Amino acid sequence: GQNIDQPTEMTATEGAIVQINCTYQTSGFNGLFWYQQHAGEAPTFLSYNVLDGLEEKGRFSSFLSRSKGYSYLLLKELQMKDSASYLCAVRRGSNDYKLSFGAGTTVTVRA
Amino acid sequence: EPEVTQTPSHQVTQMGQEVILRCVPISNHLYFYWYRQILGQKVEFLVSFYNNEISEKSEIFDDQFSVERPDGSNFTLKIRSTKLEDSAMYFCASYQDRVATGELFFGEGSRLTVL
Numbered sequence: 207g208q209n210i211d212q213p214t215e216m217t218a219t220e221g222a223i224v225q226i227n228c229t230y231q232t233s234g235f236n237g238l239f240w241y242q243q244h245a246g247e248a249p250t251f252l253s254y255n256v257l258d259g260l261e262e263k264g265r266f267s268s269f270l271s272r273s274k275g276y277s278y279l280l281l282k283e284l285q286m287k288d289s290a291s292y293l294c295a296v297r298r299g300s301n302d303y304k305l306s307f308g309a310g311t312t313v314t315v316r317a
Numbered sequence: 318e319p320e321v322t323q324t325p326s327h328q329v330t331q332m333g334q335e336v337i338l339r340c341v342p343i344s345n346h347l348y349f350y351w352y353r354q355i356l357g358q359k360v361e362f363l364v365s366f367y368n369n370e371i372s373e374k375s376e377i378f379d380d381q382f383s384v385e386r387p388d389g390s391n392f393t394l395k396i397r398s399t400k401l402e403d404s405a406m407y408f409c410a411s412y413q414d415r416v417a418t419g420e421l422f423f424g425e426g427s428r429l430t431v432l
Contacts, residue, residue, distance in 0.1 A: 239421075248408055248423040249360065293360065302348060303412045303421045304373055307360040 208232045210308035212294050217314045218284055226279045226311045228294030237297040239305060240268050240279045244290045252292075253279065281313070289315045319343040321424035323409050329430045333398050338427045340392045340409030348412040349392045350421070351384065353377070355405040363407075366392065399431045 209231040218224040230238070237256040241249035255261055255270035255277060267280040281288055291310040297303060322341045330336050342349050351363040364374040366384055374382075383395045392411075396403055409424040 246406075248425050250423070251420045254420070295360075302365050302367070302372060303350065303410070304362050304365055305352075305360075305421065306362070309359045 208296070208298075208306045210294055210296055210306060212292075212308045212311045214309070215312045215314070217316060220284055220286060220315055220317050222284050224281045224284060224313060226281070226292050226294075226313070228277045228279070228308060230275050230277070230294070230296050230308075232296050232298055232306060234298035235272065235296060236300045238268075238270055238277045239293075239295040239297065240266075240277075241293040241295060241307075242290050243293055243310065249293055284315045286315050286317065289313060319422075321409055321411055321422050323407075323424035323427050325427055326425065327428045327430070329432065330399055332401055332431055336396045336399055336403075336429060338394045338396075338407050338409075338429070340394070340424055341390050342392055342409065342411035343413075343422055344390070346411035346413050346422070348372075349384075349386070350410040350412075351394045352408045352410060352423075353405040354408065354426075355402075360408070363394075396429075399429075401431050404429055404431045 212228045239254050240252040243249045253268035260269045265282045270277045291312050293310045294308040295305040324339045349366040352360050354360045362375050364378045365372045381397045385393050406426045406428050408426045410421050412421050
């Protein structure tokens, strides 16, 4: 089976940093994605890691360790609009974008 | 910016009725997907479609479900006889080619409510 685990909820203050961890055990691995999803809306792409290391994109960074089956999404300089669910998803095959999603981490940013 | 569009945004139907959800993927994309998300639960893969045929489907995608690309632009999901547990948000997604640039483009979703 596929196990993708991430915390259910996190709360942080505006301007702070939050790190959302994701661990995975999947049959096959061909990349890990982070998506942001506001309530009632579609997931929007944040980052993609296929090699070990840190990918930085503005206020958001994502890290991957394939040997540990571990990734994190780092959100810096939090803004109120960052309040959303953050979805960790694993791509297993190399020829398609069938993604296995975690249950999502709801981040609440407080003033 | 090109986007995936879905219609209807919300549909309410009676149990046992047929429902067709429509999607217009981004025009030069070749790979199409349907995902669903039951309220409060995770996003789940339903089916992938490439070169006018299903390339993979999940256990959820049983005989009640079908997909079709009737013309060069539309990609539809049909549920033949809806059940209460089909109530969910259905997301269409598309991707350009096999090169892994990382972005699967999702539509805004169609919320299906089965009564």
